[in-house]
Amino acid sequence: MQNGKTITLNGNNHRPLLIDELISPATQALNGEEKIKLIENHFRQIMLLLGLDLNDDSLKGTPSRVAKMYVNEMFSGLNPATKPEATLFENNYGYNEMLVEKNITVYSCCEHHFVPIIGKAHVAYYPNGKVIGQSKINRLVHYYCKRPQVQERLTVQIAGALKEALHTEDVAVVVDAAHLCVASRGVGDVGSTTLTSHYSGRFKREEVKKEFLSFLK
Ligand SMILES: Nc1nc2c(ncn2[C@@H]2O[C@H](COP(=O)(O)OP(=O)(O)OP(=O)(O)O)[C@@H](O)[C@H]2O)c(=O)[nH]1
Ligand SMILES: [Zn+2]
Secondary structure, eight states: OBTTBOOOOOTTSOOOOSSSOOOOHHHHTSOHHHHHHHHHHHHHHHHHHTTOOTTSTTTTTHHHHHHHIIIIIITGGGSGGGOOOOOEEEOTTOOOSOEEEEEEEEEEEETTTOOEEEEEEEEEEOOBSEEEOHHHHHHHHHHHHSSEEOHHHHHHHHHHHHHHHHTOSOEEEEEEEEEHHHHSSTTOOSSOOEEEEEEOGGGGSHHHHHHHHHHTO
16 A cells, blocks of 8 residues: 555556556556556665665665656656657659758667667658658657667567657668677677668668668668
8 A cells, every 4th residue: 555545466467558558457557656656665675685775865865766766757658648749741842852960869778688779760751642751750759768678679569659749651760789798797888789670661671771871881
């Protein structure tokens, strides 16, 4: 029982979908403040188990800081209410070529170790009647980054959201990112990055894919 609510969090009772994710009913029942309070308490326990002094001036606010950072910043993309609206405009000027938005910042979090994934996403599409406000592409990428992720899922989710917003299959996504779980611990390889891609519609054609990749050089 916490804040007058009984919650049962069962990790197995929900399987997130690729695009319109399901949040478990127990979590849905909590508002942001309630989640922050619960996470704060659990994080305090983790710190105590690590032997840290929670009376220390510098450490005593950490459980609350971490909880707020998780809910409002790092994992805000788990809340569907934060999904950006894709503003569309008529393609009045008849632009029918490929549009590429490259070097979109990727700051995500590895779901296996909860450490950062840092890199870039490159996205392209062909307009199908409408064009999207450019910044909305960046916003959609950031939305899916703000979850515990694996890079493969992140790539597919970005592609799926763009197809849905733009009513077209003609979408390409490349993500190039460094995983701090690989760089800062474990194998300790600071030089490697991971590349993932998704091509659909016209981008499956070799010459189209080649044109897109030439823009990324
Ligand atoms: N496919 C995929 N794997 C990832 C991603 N992020 C991290 N991983 C990998 O997830 C794996 C988890 O492996 P485990 O053996 O369970 O964990 P571990 O003992 O900490 O493994 P090491 O990192 O090798 O020390 C590691 O190989 C990570 O490199 C990702 O985005 N995609
Ligand atoms: Zn990891």
